[in-house]
Amino acid sequence: MVALMQPGHRSNAKLSLAIPQPATATERREPAIQVSNLSIVFDTERGQLIAVDRVSFDVPHGEFVCIVGPSGCGKSTVLNTIAGLEVPFEGEILVEGLRVHRPRPDVGMVFQQPHLFPWKSVRRNIAHGPRMLGKSAQQANAIADDLIAMVGLKRFADAYPNTLSGGMQQRVAIARALANQPRVLLMDEPFGALDAQTRAVMQDNLLELRDRIKATIVFVTHDIDEAIVLADRVLIMSAGPGRILRQLNVDLPRPRSNAILLEPTYLALKKDCLDVIRAEGLRAFRQSDET
Amino acid sequence: MVPDTALKPDEGGERARERADAGRLQRLNILIGALSVPLFVLLWELVARSGIVNIVLFPPPSVVAVAIFEWMRSGQFFLDLTASIYRVTTGFMIGAALGIFLGIMTGQFPIVSSLLSPLFHILRPIPPIAFVPIVILWFGLSETGKLFLVVWGVFFTVWLSTHIGVQKVDRGLIRAALMLGTPRRQMLQEIILLGALPYIVVGLRTAVSISFYTLVAAELAGTFAGIVYRIEIAQQNLQTGQVMGGLAALGLISFAADRMFAALAERTVWWR
Numbered sequence: 001m002v003a004l005m006q007p008g009h010r011s012n013a014k015l016s017l018a019i020p021q022p023a024t025a026t027e028r029r030e031p032a033i034q035v036s037n038l039s040i041v042f043d044t045e046r047g048q049l050i051a052v053d054r055v056s057f058d059v060p061h062g063e064f065v066c067i068v069g070p071s072g073c074g075k076s077t078v079l080n081t082i083a084g085l086e087v088p089f090e091g092e093i094l095v096e097g098l099r100v101h102r103p104r105p106d107v108g109m110v111f112q113q114p115h116l117f118p119w120k121s122v123r124r125n126i127a128h129g130p131r132m133l134g135k136s137a138q139q140a141n142a143i144a145d146d147l148i149a150m151v152g153l154k155r156f157a158d159a160y161p162n163t164l165s166g167g168m169q170q171r172v173a174i175a176r177a178l179a180n181q182p183r184v185l186l187m188d189e190p191f192g193a194l195d196a197q198t199r200a201v202m203q204d205n206l207l208e209l210r211d212r213i214k215a216t217i218v219f220v221t222h223d224i225d226e227a228i229v230l231a232d233r234v235l236i237m238s239a240g241p242g243r244i245l246r247q248l249n250v251d252l253p254r255p256r257s258n259a260i261l262l263e264p265t266y267l268a269l270k271k272d273c274l275d276v277i278r279a280e281g282l283r284a285f286r287q288s289d290e291t
Numbered sequence: 292m293v294p295d296t297a298l299k300p301d302e303g304g305e306r307a308r309e310r311a312d313a314g315r316l317q318r319l320n321i322l323i324g325a326l327s328v329p330l331f332v333l334l335w336e337l338v339a340r341s342g343i344v345n346i347v348l349f350p351p352p353s354v355v356a357v358a359i360f361e362w363m364r365s366g367q368f369f370l371d372l373t374a375s376i377y378r379v380t381t382g383f384m385i386g387a388a389l390g391i392f393l394g395i396m397t398g399q400f401p402i403v404s405s406l407l408s409p410l411f412h413i414l415r416p417i418p419p420i421a422f423v424p425i426v427i428l429w430f431g432l433s434e435t436g437k438l439f440l441v442v443w444g445v446f447f448t449v450w451l452s453t454h455i456g457v458q459k460v461d462r463g464l465i466r467a468a469l470m471l472g473t474p475r476r477q478m479l480q481e482i483i484l485l486g487a488l489p490y491i492v493v494g495l496r497t498a499v500s501i502s503f504y505t506l507v508a509a510e511l512a513g514t515f516a517g518i519v520y521r522i523e524i525a526q527q528n529l530q531t532g533q534v535m536g537g538l539a540a541l542g543l544i545s546f547a548a549d550r551m552f553a554a555l556a557e558r559t560v561w562w563r
Binding site: 129 | 469472473
């Protein structure tokens, strides 16, 4: 625990686990993520496919952004590119002011599948990142145990992934991504494979967790409800080619939970989103009809 | 009767009866299973002594047992056994080590794969037994020739399963490991080897039986000690009992090796 504390920043030192602390004032002013003119073209059998077309957006420090869009709109591709997993691309991506060209430990990622190492216990899965960054086994285990407590899996610290439910596995994956104290956390439909009830619980858990870690989060989903419940801002993407259609600020009060799904302000926001998506769907439909 | 408060008395009775029936059936199955081999041996004894078949060519189990006992008492059995086991284990280990090493190389590096895989795919289908004549030309009746045959048989199986295992490692695990800061050079030991391990273990287990096939070919090609060699000598002397005893010994060793390997495999791939 001691190793994790960042003294003086916060009265609640335990919660400062992954708080990004910009080194200088100038750094603080620039966004955590800057995506400018990002285009990604895939070579397929039927020729070139423009997966992402000149996408630009910024994410300020500490913001929670959701990218929504239909499947195949390139939203996961955008996320993978920010992660440094998708190369080559056109345009420029800066994370914390540094150009992205390969995965970096200050950028954490949670995938749709947990992708836990099946031969490692929960504790050793979470300790993997710190171990790879040169921490001793003891330090890494201490970090892991803190995170295990944070995601409520103390009883399962020594369990192997195949003995856990899907929701628990995804909690381990989130804890594992947080173990390197990332400044940016990328989440690619992390709750997409879970049943509706588990998903609602996981969303509430994530909101609680988010209040503690204060990392910048980019969350990709095709579920509008999920996006509005979680995000400060929603980016709506269209398919073929993937572009950002619209941005919506979610001015719902925090702390939030799934209960806001019944608020009138929430419903108004959801209507806005649906209108944009419907108009886009119609346009795409007509377009495909003409060609 | 077992007291079962959750059930009505008559239902409880029925449950208990069903359980007792299931238990009886299970005991019956175990009993029949235990009788399988003795019944076969008895039938064999009766047929062999009935005069329907030639007792010299088809000796009863009692004669086989005497032959095995004589074989053991003379001390020759122990020498044959160690010679055979030495060939199988040494050949297996060399072939497996080579197979795993080159499987990782071809699985990991496309250039190595382009260089070696076509060659291996041409050589692999040739049955190792077909190499006996040339092995005799090259190595004579030496132990090197015997080892060569076993190594040859084991290598291709282990190489192929390792190669496939390395290629089939979940890309998602590799991406997750990359995101967690795993350096490329540590990826092999941290992710690839363990990810491929279930495949490697299956390949090794198949190779255990292959190593026994090739042992037979190697010892038939000519040697001075060994279980299969003893079978061949006994055949030339029309000692049919000894031949059958040798077969039984070979079956037992190869069965024991497979069981041991299965137990080992379960511990190696502990997360399955």
